[in-house]
Amino acid sequence: MDLRTSRLELLPLDPDEHAEALHAVYGDPAVMRWWTCPERASVERTRQLLTEELAGPGALLWAVRRAEDGAVIGVTGLLGGVALPGLTWILARRAWGRGFAAEAAAAVVDHAFRHVGHDRVEAWVESTNTRSIAVCRKVGLTERGRFVQRYGHRDRPHEMIVLGRAGTPDPVSVVHLQPVVQVVDVAATAALLVAVLGARVSFIAGEPAHVAGIVLGPWSTGPGLRLVRPPRGECAPVELVLDVGPGFVGLRESALASGVAGVEPIVDQPWGRREFALRLPEGHRVVLSTPS
Known part of the structure; x- marks a missing residue:
């Protein structure tokens, strides 16, 4: 036609x-x-x-x-x-x-x-x-x-x-998804994410801090997560996967330079991704992934 x-x-x-x-x-x-x-x-x-x-x-x-x-x-x-x-x-x-x-x-x-x-x-x-x-x-x-x-x-x-x-206005739209990660020291973990990932702290509350909003980038909003201190100080380890772009290798270098423990080697995965991981003090595993 x-x-x-x-x-x-x-x-x-x-x-x-x-x-x-x-x-x-x-x-x-x-x-x-x-x-x-x-x-x-x-x-x-x-x-x-x-x-x-x-x-x-x-x-x-x-x-x-x-x-x-x-x-x-x-x-x-x-x-x-x-x-x-x-x-x-x-x-x-x-x-x-x-x-x-x-x-x-x-x-x-x-x-x-x-x-x-x-x-x-x-x-x-x-x-x-x-x-x-x-x-x-x-x-x-x-x-x-x-x-x-x-x-x-x-x-x-x-x-x-x-x-x-x-074609017609969407009745419902999820604008943002923010995982919640339990950490013992909210302020220290926020500072670590700023140093390693170039994150930005959007808010932090409490003395000592018991909750913080983390934006994974320099802008006012974007991919992010919330850090919270659990009531009894016990944190079940979780795994987070971050999809990153051209700065992939530089992020690993930043992680090594920061002294964070458990920075893993870069691995070419069979599903077409290059990945490495680091661990936060509570045992949370953060995987950084980019296309091969």
Whole structure:
């Protein structure tokens, strides 16, 4: 089904028909900077990539054609083989800065809700990709969460933002989850987390302290936990897993430098993660994990 906007025509993607024109997109390193794979070296490699993307279960992809001159300038649509419909778009560099991406993405979102029957769509955008984040906001997607990912051609992991939009307002939304960890010395443990993990103390109460809020980062809110002193000083050990990004190795160095006991070696896990752990004085095991 063709889709039309005031300036664009969205045509069902045909790898054989559109690969040559789209190689100007997928063969450009600047355009592919945030993509899941590096730039394609040939028209045939571009055709192969388009074919693979179309093969995902539930994929709906369109070639973006400019109405004024008939030039094919990119691709937009919904990714297949994902848990929730994944909004995607990519445009030739010559088409940047004119609002085409938001115009095309808005048409896809409208089609997804009105004609396909989806009740929500989401987009995964790298946190440094400010252009794509702006497109998401223009078409009504808002931030729903963050996680760390590493593409196979990258030498470092990166932070991804999940932005989403529901067809009707969500009746209930869990905004934040905060585990509670029992510790004998709240103030000392808070200071240790500040030194090792770059955490921030959002509040601390009592003399001596019996409760503290810890934010695992420099901002006013974000991933965090609450430290509490148990009534009788007995703490059942727990395990916490922290998903971290490019600073993974530096965090282990900070842990070793702080003198905290039980800093374990970095291990490559079979589920595609690199991990190391440290232990708090009460025996709590804190695992720091990043994509391999």
